Amino acid sequence: MRIFCRYSLQLILSHQSRVLCYLNSCSFISAAVMQFNRRWKFGWGRFSEVDLFTDRHESNAETLSQAIRAAASEEPDADGSVLFGQLKGTVVGLRYYSGVVNQGEMVGLVRQPQNPYDRNAVMVANIYGNQVGHIKKELAAAMAYIMDNNLAKVEGVVFSGTKNTYTMPVMLSFWGKEESKNSVLEQMSRRGYKLNTEGGKLKGTPCTILKNAFDNLFEGLMESKDGEKEAAVSVATPLLLHQKQALSWMCARENKAALPPFWEKRGELYYNTLTCFSAKELPERVRGGILADDMGLGKTLTVIALILTNFHKGKPLPVEKCVSRRVLQSFQAICFMSNLFSPITKCVKIIDLYALGAEGSVLFEDLDFAAALSGSTSGTGSKKKKTDKKSSLTQNDLKARTTLIICPLSVLSNWLDQFEQHMDPNVKLNVYLYYGPERNRSKKFLSSQDVVITTIYTNVLQRSLIPLHGISWLRVVLDEGHIIRNPNAQMSKAVLDLKAQRRWILSGTPIQNSVRDLWMLVAFLGLKPFDTREWWNRVIQRPVTQGDRAGLQHLQTLVKCITLRRTKNSEVNGRPLVSLPEKKVYVEQVELSQPEREEYELARTEGKNTIGRYVAEGTVLRNYADVLAILMRLRQHCCHPDLLAKMSSDLATPAELRERLIEKLRLVLASGSDEECSVCLDSVRLPVITHCAHVYCRPCIAQVISTSGQVAHCPLCRGEIKTSELVEFPQEEMEEENITKPERWRTSSKVQALMGNLLRLRSKDSSIKCLVVSQFTRFLTILETPLREHGFSFVRLDGTMTQKKRTQVIQEFQSSAADSPTIVLLSLKAGGVGLNLTAASHVFLMDPAWNPATEEQCIDRCHRLGQKRKVVVTKFIVKDSVEENMVKIQRKKQDLMEKAFGSTNTDRKTSRIDDIVALMEL
DNA sequence: ACCGCCGGGTGCC
DNA sequence: ACCGCCGGGTGCC
Incomplete structure (x- = not known):
C-alpha cells in the first residue's frame, strides 16, 4: 500500500504539466487505491508522502484520497468527444499481474511515464485499477505522445483471447476533439499504425425521443418500492403512508445486501454487465441513495425517522431516557455482537452502560475508546476488504453512532425545528449544531453525538470540515444534494471525502x-x-450525450436503483400522496401611467437601437453586459422608476474600466435576478466578470483558464481572458446600496396594483397572510413605505440577512398571534429552497423571473404540506412591455433547460441571442 | 564461416 | 511461447 501510494503520487507529480496524462493516471489510481492485492514491482519512492503533497497542495492536512479524488474528478467531460478510429493492439506481460479480464471487458489505459524500462509505457488496467498488463512497446511509443498531449483519450476493450497466458489482443478506441483528429491519425500512421475510421459511427437517436426519455428518468420510481415500515417509538409524529414507504425503502437500502445495479452473480463470480468486469468479492454495495421527493412531502421527517429507526442491525437508535423493552433488546444484541468479535472489552462495557440507561456524558470519557471511535479508516484497508467480502459489518463499524447532516444554511434551522417537533419529548437525542466560530471540534465529542448538523457554505467549509473528516460516520445525509453538483468545487471534494457507512442525498x-x-x-x-x-464517462455520460439508447437505458436503470421520487401529484392506490389545498394562479395586467409609459418607451427605443446594432454586427455576446443592462433597466421601469441606478459614464483608464465592470456586475447581481454561469449552467457563485464583461463563477472560469493552455478564451465571446483580469465584486459593496434612498417617496402603477389587492384582501379577511416577492431588493424597500402608511404589519426576508435573523423573522410570520405580521417581503432568491411560509396563502409575484422554476419554488414555500387554505398566486405583468415577452420566453426557456444536456454551447449561445431578439421585438 | 543452420535459453514495459 | 528472437556452437553428406 505504501509503495503504491508513493508510486501514484510520483506519477501525479511527474506529469503536472501534462494535463490529460495526469488526469488519466489519477482517475485510475483513485479506483486502484482501494485495491491491495496487487504486486507492485516498482519500489522507487524516495519522497515522503507529505513532501509530495505539499508540493501540489498548500494544505498538508489533506488526505491522500482527497488529492487522488480531486484529480480523478477533474477528468474532463467526454461530451464533445468524437471517435477518431479504432485499432487492434496487443496487451503483453499478462503473466506478471493478477488482474484478470473477461471477454468484452472494458479496460483503461494509463500512462506510466516513470516506468524504468520504457518511459512510453502504457499500463492496461481493469475497472478496479488492477493492472492486467502493458501495451506492446512500439504501440505504446505511438500512444504516449498522443496521451501526454491530450490529443486523444484512448479506451480499450478486450474482445478475445482473455485466457491467454502471455499476451492478448485489445481493441483501442481513440476519442477526442474534432480538431485533434487529423493530428492523431497522422501521429499514429507515422509510426505505422492505421486507425480504422469506419464502422465506428454511433447510430443517433432523434433528440426528442431522448429528451422525453430523459424527462421520464425520475418517473415511476415508486413501482416495486412498496412496503411500509413503522417508525421507532421515539418518533412522535405519525408518518403518512408515503413516508412509511420511504422509510421502508431507505431501511432496505441500508440493510439489505442486494447487488448494486449492473452486477449479477455468475457462478462463483460477481459480474458487471456493463463493463463485463468480474470479481470474486461481492462488490461493495451502496448503502443509501437519493431521496428525491418533491418539496413538502416530508423528506426531513422521513430522515429523522430513519435515524431513529434504523441503527445497526436494523434496530432502533438507542436513545436516552424512555428505555423501553424494545430498545433494551437492541442493546443486548449489540453487546452480544461485540463480545463475539471484539477483544476490546471496553466497548462492551460502554454499551452495557447505555443499556442501563446511564447518562450520556459519562459514556465516552475513555479516551482510548473515543480514539478508536473516531479513528480514521485509512490504513485499515485489509480489514475493510474482509468486511466487503463477508458483507457483514466489523465490530469497528458497529461503533459508528453519528449521523452527519450537511445542509445549506437556509434550512439549518428547519432541521433543528423538525427534530424538536417530531421527537418524543421524553427522549433525549444528542443533536449538535456544528456551526459558528465556537463550535466544538473534538472528534471524541462529535462522534458521541447522535446527530451532527452542519452547513456547507462558502470557503470556510474546507477548513471547518477537516475535523469532520477524521470521524467514521454512521451516516452522512446531504440535504439539497444538488449543491455539490459541480465536481470542481472545493466543497464537493470535501464532501466526497467524508467517511461514512451509509450515504443519502x-x-x-x-x-x-x-x-x-x-x-x-x-x-x-x-x-x-x-x-x-472515466467509467462514468465511458459507460454513461458519453453514450447518453451522443444519443445512444442503451446508454440512456443504463442511466435509467442506475437512477431507478438508487432513487425514490414522488411528486406532489403522485398517487398511491389511486389516491394522492398528500392532499394540498387548491392553488390558483392569476396574471394581473398592469397599465403604466402616461408619464411612466413615456419614460419606458424612451428607454425601449434607445435600447432597441443599441441592441439592434449589436445583432446586426453579430456582437451581442461581446456586448452581453450592455445588453443585460438595457433589459434590466426596462424591467426596472416596469416596477418603479426609482429602481434605475445611475449609470457611470464611459471612460477607459484601468481603474475606471474596473469601476465600469463592477458596475455591470452589480447590475447583474444586485437586482437578485437569476444570472446563469455558462460554464456550470447554474446560478453564478462567487461571481467574477471578465474584461469582455461576461459573468462566471470564479471556480468555473478559473478551471477554463487553467485547462486552456497558453491563451484562454471567454466561453461566450471567445475574447482573450486572463486570471489577472477577472474582476470580483467588492465585498463591502454587496451590502451597501440601501443607503441612497428617497426623501420624497413616489408611487408606481405596480405599487398601486399591489396595494389595491392588499387592501381589498384585508377588508375581506384580516387573517390572510401574503408573500410579496420581487427580484429587486430595492423594490422591496420601496414597498415598505406604502405598507407602513396603510398600517400593515410586515417582515422582510432577503439574502443579506443572517441565519439568526431569518429564523426569527420566519417564526414571527408563522405565528398565529393576533399582532403577528401579515406580509413577508421576500426577495426571489432569498433562502433558496426549504423555507416554510405556510402561514401565507396569497402570493404576489411583482416581476417575472427569467427562470419560471424559481417562481415555482417561491410559490411552493407556502403551497406545501401544512397549508390549510386555498393558495392564490397573482403575477403582475406590465402590459405591452418586456415583461410580457419574458413570460412568453419562460415557456421556451423551460424547454431549453430540459434538453440542455443534449445541446451544445453554441445552441445555448444562439438561444440567448434569440431570447434577446424576442424580448426587444427586433 | 566476414556465412547458414541447428537447437537451447529465454520471454512485458 | 505448440511462438520469435538472441547468441553460441558448429560446419559436406
Whole structure:
C-alpha cells in the first residue's frame, strides 16, 4: 500500500504539466487505491508522502484520497468527444499481474511515464485499477505522445483471447476533439499504425425521443418500492403512508445486501454487465441513495425517522431516557455482537452502560475508546476488504453512532425545528449544531453525538470540515444534494471525502441540467465503478450525450436503483400522496401611467437601437453586459422608476474600466435576478466578470483558464481572458446600496396594483397572510413605505440577512398571534429552497423571473404540506412591455433547460441571442 | 564461416 | 511461447 501510494503520487507529480496524462493516471489510481492485492514491482519512492503533497497542495492536512479524488474528478467531460478510429493492439506481460479480464471487458489505459524500462509505457488496467498488463512497446511509443498531449483519450476493450497466458489482443478506441483528429491519425500512421475510421459511427437517436426519455428518468420510481415500515417509538409524529414507504425503502437500502445495479452473480463470480468486469468479492454495495421527493412531502421527517429507526442491525437508535423493552433488546444484541468479535472489552462495557440507561456524558470519557471511535479508516484497508467480502459489518463499524447532516444554511434551522417537533419529548437525542466560530471540534465529542448538523457554505467549509473528516460516520445525509453538483468545487471534494457507512442525498430537483450533474451524486454514493470519472464517462455520460439508447437505458436503470421520487401529484392506490389545498394562479395586467409609459418607451427605443446594432454586427455576446443592462433597466421601469441606478459614464483608464465592470456586475447581481454561469449552467457563485464583461463563477472560469493552455478564451465571446483580469465584486459593496434612498417617496402603477389587492384582501379577511416577492431588493424597500402608511404589519426576508435573523423573522410570520405580521417581503432568491411560509396563502409575484422554476419554488414555500387554505398566486405583468415577452420566453426557456444536456454551447449561445431578439421585438 | 543452420535459453514495459 | 528472437556452437553428406 505504501509503495503504491508513493508510486501514484510520483506519477501525479511527474506529469503536472501534462494535463490529460495526469488526469488519466489519477482517475485510475483513485479506483486502484482501494485495491491491495496487487504486486507492485516498482519500489522507487524516495519522497515522503507529505513532501509530495505539499508540493501540489498548500494544505498538508489533506488526505491522500482527497488529492487522488480531486484529480480523478477533474477528468474532463467526454461530451464533445468524437471517435477518431479504432485499432487492434496487443496487451503483453499478462503473466506478471493478477488482474484478470473477461471477454468484452472494458479496460483503461494509463500512462506510466516513470516506468524504468520504457518511459512510453502504457499500463492496461481493469475497472478496479488492477493492472492486467502493458501495451506492446512500439504501440505504446505511438500512444504516449498522443496521451501526454491530450490529443486523444484512448479506451480499450478486450474482445478475445482473455485466457491467454502471455499476451492478448485489445481493441483501442481513440476519442477526442474534432480538431485533434487529423493530428492523431497522422501521429499514429507515422509510426505505422492505421486507425480504422469506419464502422465506428454511433447510430443517433432523434433528440426528442431522448429528451422525453430523459424527462421520464425520475418517473415511476415508486413501482416495486412498496412496503411500509413503522417508525421507532421515539418518533412522535405519525408518518403518512408515503413516508412509511420511504422509510421502508431507505431501511432496505441500508440493510439489505442486494447487488448494486449492473452486477449479477455468475457462478462463483460477481459480474458487471456493463463493463463485463468480474470479481470474486461481492462488490461493495451502496448503502443509501437519493431521496428525491418533491418539496413538502416530508423528506426531513422521513430522515429523522430513519435515524431513529434504523441503527445497526436494523434496530432502533438507542436513545436516552424512555428505555423501553424494545430498545433494551437492541442493546443486548449489540453487546452480544461485540463480545463475539471484539477483544476490546471496553466497548462492551460502554454499551452495557447505555443499556442501563446511564447518562450520556459519562459514556465516552475513555479516551482510548473515543480514539478508536473516531479513528480514521485509512490504513485499515485489509480489514475493510474482509468486511466487503463477508458483507457483514466489523465490530469497528458497529461503533459508528453519528449521523452527519450537511445542509445549506437556509434550512439549518428547519432541521433543528423538525427534530424538536417530531421527537418524543421524553427522549433525549444528542443533536449538535456544528456551526459558528465556537463550535466544538473534538472528534471524541462529535462522534458521541447522535446527530451532527452542519452547513456547507462558502470557503470556510474546507477548513471547518477537516475535523469532520477524521470521524467514521454512521451516516452522512446531504440535504439539497444538488449543491455539490459541480465536481470542481472545493466543497464537493470535501464532501466526497467524508467517511461514512451509509450515504443519502436529499433533493427536490435531482437532475437540473444534465447527466453531468448526476456523476457527483453517484460518486458521493460510492456506486462503483462510476465513482471513477472515466467509467462514468465511458459507460454513461458519453453514450447518453451522443444519443445512444442503451446508454440512456443504463442511466435509467442506475437512477431507478438508487432513487425514490414522488411528486406532489403522485398517487398511491389511486389516491394522492398528500392532499394540498387548491392553488390558483392569476396574471394581473398592469397599465403604466402616461408619464411612466413615456419614460419606458424612451428607454425601449434607445435600447432597441443599441441592441439592434449589436445583432446586426453579430456582437451581442461581446456586448452581453450592455445588453443585460438595457433589459434590466426596462424591467426596472416596469416596477418603479426609482429602481434605475445611475449609470457611470464611459471612460477607459484601468481603474475606471474596473469601476465600469463592477458596475455591470452589480447590475447583474444586485437586482437578485437569476444570472446563469455558462460554464456550470447554474446560478453564478462567487461571481467574477471578465474584461469582455461576461459573468462566471470564479471556480468555473478559473478551471477554463487553467485547462486552456497558453491563451484562454471567454466561453461566450471567445475574447482573450486572463486570471489577472477577472474582476470580483467588492465585498463591502454587496451590502451597501440601501443607503441612497428617497426623501420624497413616489408611487408606481405596480405599487398601486399591489396595494389595491392588499387592501381589498384585508377588508375581506384580516387573517390572510401574503408573500410579496420581487427580484429587486430595492423594490422591496420601496414597498415598505406604502405598507407602513396603510398600517400593515410586515417582515422582510432577503439574502443579506443572517441565519439568526431569518429564523426569527420566519417564526414571527408563522405565528398565529393576533399582532403577528401579515406580509413577508421576500426577495426571489432569498433562502433558496426549504423555507416554510405556510402561514401565507396569497402570493404576489411583482416581476417575472427569467427562470419560471424559481417562481415555482417561491410559490411552493407556502403551497406545501401544512397549508390549510386555498393558495392564490397573482403575477403582475406590465402590459405591452418586456415583461410580457419574458413570460412568453419562460415557456421556451423551460424547454431549453430540459434538453440542455443534449445541446451544445453554441445552441445555448444562439438561444440567448434569440431570447434577446424576442424580448426587444427586433 | 566476414556465412547458414541447428537447437537451447529465454520471454512485458 | 505448440511462438520469435538472441547468441553460441558448429560446419559436406
